[in-house]
Amino acid sequence: TGSTRPQRLLKAVQKNASRGDPQSVISAIDRFCHSSEWAMNVGDEKGVILDSVVCEVSPGCALELGTYCGYSTVRIGRLLPPGAKLITLEFNPDYAKVARQVIDFAGLQEKVLLVEGPSGDLIPKMKEQYGITTFDLVFLDHWKDRYLPDTKLLEECGLLRKGSILLADNVICPGTPDYLAYVRSSPRYESKYFKSHLEYTKVEDGLEKSIFLG
Ligand SMILES: O=C(NCCc1nnc(-c2ccc3[nH]cnc3c2)[nH]1)c1cc(-c2ccc(F)cc2)cc(O)c1O
Numbered sequence: 001t002g003s004t005r006p007q008r009l010l011k012a013v014q015k016n017a018s019r020g021d022p023q024s025v026i027s028a029i030d031r032f033c034h035s036s037e038w039a040m041n042v043g044d045e046k047g048v049i050l051d052s053v054v055c056e057v058s059p060g061c062a063l064e065l066g067t068y069c070g071y072s073t074v075r076i077g078r079l080l081p082p083g084a085k086l087i088t089l090e091f092n093p094d095y096a097k098v099a100r101q102v103i104d105f106a107g108l109q110e111k112v113l114l115v116e117g118p119s120g121d122l123i124p125k126m127k128e129q130y131g132i133t134t135f136d137l138v139f140l141d142h143w144k145d146r147y148l149p150d151t152k153l154l155e156e157c158g159l160l161r162k163g164s165i166l167l168a169d170n171v172i173c174p175g176t177p178d179y180l181a182y183v184r185s186s187p188r189y190e191s192k193y194f195k196s197h198l199e200y201t202k203v204e205d206g207l208e209k210s211i212f213l214g
């Protein structure tokens with residue numbers, strides 16, 4: 001049987017990147033997506049905005065919802081301060097299998113914990129199972145209809161503190177209208193839109209950065 005797109009993306013990393021060099025992994029995936037097959041990574045243009053927020057927050061503890069092939073996991077992981085941790089949740093076992101190999105190839109396995117399962121079940125277990133108090137940064141990039149329920153779940157589980165940053169991908173395309181309305185209208189968030197484009201295309205998309213006010 002044929003390979004899947006994530007498997008072909010992984011082959012491109014193994015062929016064109018250097019083991020232990022996260023930037024070469026990022027470049028290999030971007031080259032693959034620009035010149036061979038589109039894939040739903042946050043991409044190079046929105047990736048620069050993601051990088052700037054990660055550097056600004058310099059999180060001791062970060063959460064990613066939606067690993068896919070691990071592209072944004074590597075982008076975030078390579079910028080974490082020493083001793084910091086990134087937990088990334090993935091529902092699809094085939095995506096997780098590829099992502100683990102991409103994260104390992106980049107040499108970031110000590111900083112990143114990939115957990116398989118549905119976010120709705122895993123978020124309430126974060127404190128007891130992974131010893132999390134609160135997340136300094138949350139990157140939302142999973143199913144677009146899960147952004148709002150999972151944000152409410154993070155609030156209810158006491159996983160956000162005054163100043164925690166939520167950064168959401170795809171708020172225009174495919175779009176997350178209920179999430180956007182919530183963070184932009186709630187007095188508990190200060191929200192800002194970063195206009196960009198859907199990865200590897202000219203279609204409009206953007207990231208929404210929301211500060212939890214407690
Ligand atoms: O669906 C997306 N991303 C989500 C994948 C995923 N990868 N993992 C999950 C998961 C879902 C539950 C989960 N529960 C716990 N972990 C979970 C992970 N979902 C996505 C789609 C597009 C896109 C745009 C235009 C198009 F024409 C077609 C597609 C662009 C993007 O940047 C995306 O991020």
Ligand SMILES: [Mg+2]
Pocket residue numbers: 040041042141169170
């Ligand atoms: Mg996305």
